[in-house]
Amino acid sequence: MKTLPMLAVAAAIGTLALPALAADAAFDGRVEGLARSWAHVNYEVKDKAAQANEAARLAADADALAHQYPNRAEPLVWEAISTATEAGAKGGLGGLALAKTAKGLLERAEKINPSALGDGSVYTSLGSLYAQVPGFPVGFGDAKKARAYLAKALAANPRGVDPNFFQGDFLMRQGDYAGAAAALERALAAPARPGREVADRGRKGEASTLLAEVRTKLRS
Template identity: 70%
Template sequence: MHLKSLLVAVAALSVAAPALAADSLDARLDGLAKAWAHANFEIRDKAAQSEEAARVAAQAEGLAKQYPGRAEPLVWEAIALSTEAGAKGGLGGLALAKSAKGLLEQAERINPAALGDGSVYTSLGSLYAQVPGFPIGFGDPAKARAYLQKAVSANPNGVDSNYFWGDFLFRQGDYAGSVKALERAAAAPARPGREVADRGRHADVLNLLAQARRKAHG
């Protein structure tokens, strides 16, 4: 091969390598999303759900080590740990929730817009909303409100951002506000490749929406 041809080939490889790496990361993030959706929405047994969520979190942790400086694997690790925490409950669940919060804070410092759907804000807001407050845990309604409002601002038509905002408002006794948020969640557009997550989340939305409507009109 002539030197000029070799240089052209090397240049082409140097351009292609980052693109291939990006494709590999995107594919693996998609795999994490699907594995988490299966754990969170399709596994009903709490012990089995905890085990599967832990497996997803471990995969995300490995991906985060391969791609230091990228926020997306940290977000998925935190989301999986949150599912594991919910399945375990108790002090073990609280420790996992604290770990998830730390990962999300790290992701927020790197890229708060990671995953492009407000996931960092949604996940932090839901943790602050659902974890018990001091002295047991770190729950904080004011921080929950601030993060969930940021999530809705980042993704005004999203199913998750509006569901968790509606869930927070329901917990705060704002049933009319909860209905509005949950109606937006119910009308959220489908996400290609996220069919399991969409189906499971919409079931959550409709269940809570029915409760909020009863409360709002009761």
């Protein structure tokens, strides 16, 4: 008989937990939706003006989710990634301003949870921005910071397609063609991500193209 109150408490806790589980599932579903939408925008929308517009809309969706869940870093990461995609599509000074916005969003995400999304995305995205944006006085690009963030990304996700691709891209920019080739080969060998087929196909296509350039450099 003494166990009955405990069982009742356990049952009550289980009942109370159901709405929380449902809320978590809804949040996860929306984050996954952002990931799928970004892959479509980044890899399947070919017109740059249309891509910039779609990326801006996706960033707005991620921003709305970030306001709804202010203690979660995942929406901020996707808002930053979408904003960076818009920056790349626009280019020029407008693109540079958007890249700076993306960096700020990622820094906010890093303070909340640097392990958000579980694949080193915060570090990968910051590293790629520091690697690709021009340095002072034009922009905030910084090879030392790029190297440090990409090292953290690879420590978090050593077999991942994204950290290895951006490591390869960075090392090529630095003239380390052998290191770039090794990283890009790892990117091409990265395991598939269920539900991320479009992103995997697109990123590995980029890795294959860049690897061909790197191999040309190595032969010359």
